[in-house]
Amino acid sequence: MTKFNRDLIFLYSENARARLKDLSSKLNKTPQRLKYSISALESQKIVYNPYCIFDYAYLNLLLFRVYFKSSYVSDKDKEEIIRKLVENNYITSIYELSGEFDLAIEILAPNPSRFNRELRKIISYLPSLNKFKVVLNLLTNIYPKSYLISNAHYLDGIKKEIIIGGDKEKLSFNDNELNVIKCLLDNPSARLASLAIKSGLNVKTVNTILKDLKNKKLVKACKHIVDTDKLDIHKFRLFLKINHINREKSLRLTDFMLKTNEIVQMNKTVGDWDIEIDIESGNKETVRKLIAKIREDFKDIIEDFNSMEFYKYYKRSYLPKYLFE
Numbered sequence: 001m002t003k004f005n006r007d008l009i010f011l012y013s014e015n016a017r018a019r020l021k022d023l024s025s026k027l028n029k030t031p032q033r034l035k036y037s038i039s040a041l042e043s044q045k046i047v048y049n050p051y052c053i054f055d056y057a058y059l060n061l062l063l064f065r066v067y068f069k070s071s072y073v074s075d076k077d078k079e080e081i082i083r084k085l086v087e088n089n090y091i092t093s094i095y096e097l098s099g100e101f102d103l104a105i106e107i108l109a110p111n112p113s114r115f116n117r118e119l120r121k122i123i124s125y126l127p128s129l130n131k132f133k134v135v136l137n138l139l140t141n142i143y144p145k146s147y148l149i150s151n152a153h154y155l156d157g158i159k160k161e162i163i164i165g166g167d168k169e170k171l172s173f174n175d176n177e178l179n180v181i182k183c184l185l186d187n188p189s190a191r192l193a194s195l196a197i198k199s200g201l202n203v204k205t206v207n208t209i210l211k212d213l214k215n216k217k218l219v220k221a222c223k224h225i226v227d228t229d230k231l232d233i234h235k236f237r238l239f240l241k242i243n244h245i246n247r248e249k250s251l252r253l254t255d256f257m258l259k260t261n262e263i264v265q266m267n268k269t270v271g272d273w274d275i276e277i278d279i280e281s282g283n284k285e286t287v288r289k290l291i292a293k294i295r296e297d298f299k300d301i302i303e304d305f306n307s308m309e310f311y312k313y314y315k316r317s318y319l320p321k322y323l324f325e
Contacts, residue, residue, distance in 0.1 A: 004046060008037055009226060010148040014158050016050035016189040016222040026154065046231065047224040052188040053142065054181070054318040057168040058218050061108045061320075063092075063137040064115045065269070067101035068129045078103075081126055082314050089321040090118045097237070099308030101133070108320045112136075135271030139165045141254070145226065146261035147281055161258060162220045164318065171216060176201060180209045181218070182324045185317065188222040225313045234284045235311070238291055239273040241304040249301050256297065262290055278310065 011023055020038075024031045041047045056063065072078040078096075085094050085105060093106040105122075109115035123129055142162040146155060173181065176199075183190065183198045192210075196203045213219040228235045245253075257263050257277070265278040277294070281287050295302060 004041065004231065005037060006148040006231075007150055007154055008034070009041065009047060009231070010145055010154060012038060012041065013047050013224040013226045014144050014221075016052075016224050044230070046227055048227065049225045049313070049316065050187075050189040050222060051225065051316045052184045052222045052318065053162060053164065053220040054185075055164040055168070055218055055220060056108050056318055057165050058171040058216070059319070059323070060170040061110060062112070062115065063140075063165060064107045064109065064112075064119075065135045065137055065267075066105050066107065066119060067097070067133045067135075068103045068105075069101050069131040069133075070128075072102075072128060077128070081128065084126060085122070086315050088118075088122065089325065091122075091315065092317040092320055094314040095316075096311040096314070097308045098311060100306065101308065103129075106137075108318075133272060135269040135273065135276075137165060137267055137269050139163065139268040141257060141266040143257065143264050143266075145264055145280065159221060164220060171218065173218075176205065177209055177213065178324070180206055181213065181319070184210075184219065184222070185319050185321070185324070189224075225316055227312065228280060229312060231282070233280055233282050234287050235278065235280045235309070236287055236291070237308050237310050238277040238279060238294065239306040239308075240275040240277065240294075240302055241272075242274040242301050243303040245301050249298075253298060253301075256294075260290065262286065273306070 005027075008023070008027060011026060012018060020031045020034060023034055027034065029037075072081055081103070082094060085091055090107050090109065091105050092108050093104075095104050096102065097104055107115055107118060109118060119134075140163070142164070144155065144158050144160065149155070179199045179201065180195065183195050187194070187198070190198070192203050192207055195210075196206045199206060201209075210219070253275075254266075257266050262279050262281045263277060264280050265276075267276040268274065269276060279287050279290055281290070291305075291307060295305060
């Protein structure tokens with residue numbers, strides 16, 4: 001297997017809008033060499049599909065996660081199912097699992113009724129997806145893939161934690177702002193000049209709007225998906241049922257997540273489980289030990305747990321396209 005520069009993978013995947021000269025300065029490599037390395041990462045789909053992290057809560061949207069069981073029997077069936085799901089403008093994320101469930105989707109909808117209607121539509125044209133569980137996502141904490149880097153200084157300028165979801169007051173956006181949001185949704189890594197052309201606005205206006213969207217905390221970051229499987233990185237989702245949690249214990253758990261490099265995401269949910277934790281490491285034993293540590297350190301609040309191997313994202317986004325139809 002080709003050896004890739006994991007520091008570059010980290011920096012490029014954590015900031016899909018990073019400029020080549022900034023990456024060159026951080027990694028102490030020439031822009032020409034980095035351009036070649038990035039091209040190799042993209043052509044082999046080590047990093048792919050840039051996406052923008054929007055805090056959908058500011059648009060009064062709810063995130064529902066659906067886990068499907070035994071949804072296909074062959075690779076051909078899987079490809080056809082994923083193709084149809086990718087085309088659905090209510091579905092923002094699609095990924096593959098192994099364990100109790102084998103496929104998951106995320107749907108952003110304005111209310112439970114609309115979600116239920118869209119899910120029933122999906123099942124009507126994909127009847128093999130008739131066994132499923134649904135959770136409502138309350139809050140998501142996203143952490144950088146710190147386990148990839150060789151030196152902590154590569155974390156400079158990278159947000160240590162991104163929080164989206166929750167109970168927030170809806171924001172209003174004018175037509176120009178909505179235009180730029182749509183352009184970012186369609187092409188998160190586009191340079192200002194390209195965004196200006198696509199939006200029909202001038203570069204200065206686009207730059208001002210982009211800064212305002214960040215200040216309003218709608219736009220949190222722009223990243224790339226990393227194919228962890230191609231890097232021999234093991235990725236698991238740990239499901240926890242929590243009991244008797246108070247503010248002190250909640251803060252202790254959140255602090256643990258922040259300080260653990262292998263934890264890249266935590267979802268607080270309503271459903272069969274209360275918390276979902278995404279863990280990544282190049283060593284499967286490290287994952288096993290980390291899960292054991294979580295169970296031991298937080299045994300006073302963990303009522304039950306489960307885990308599933310997390311394979312691959314086929315789609316990842318944080319706003320549904322139907323908003324702009």
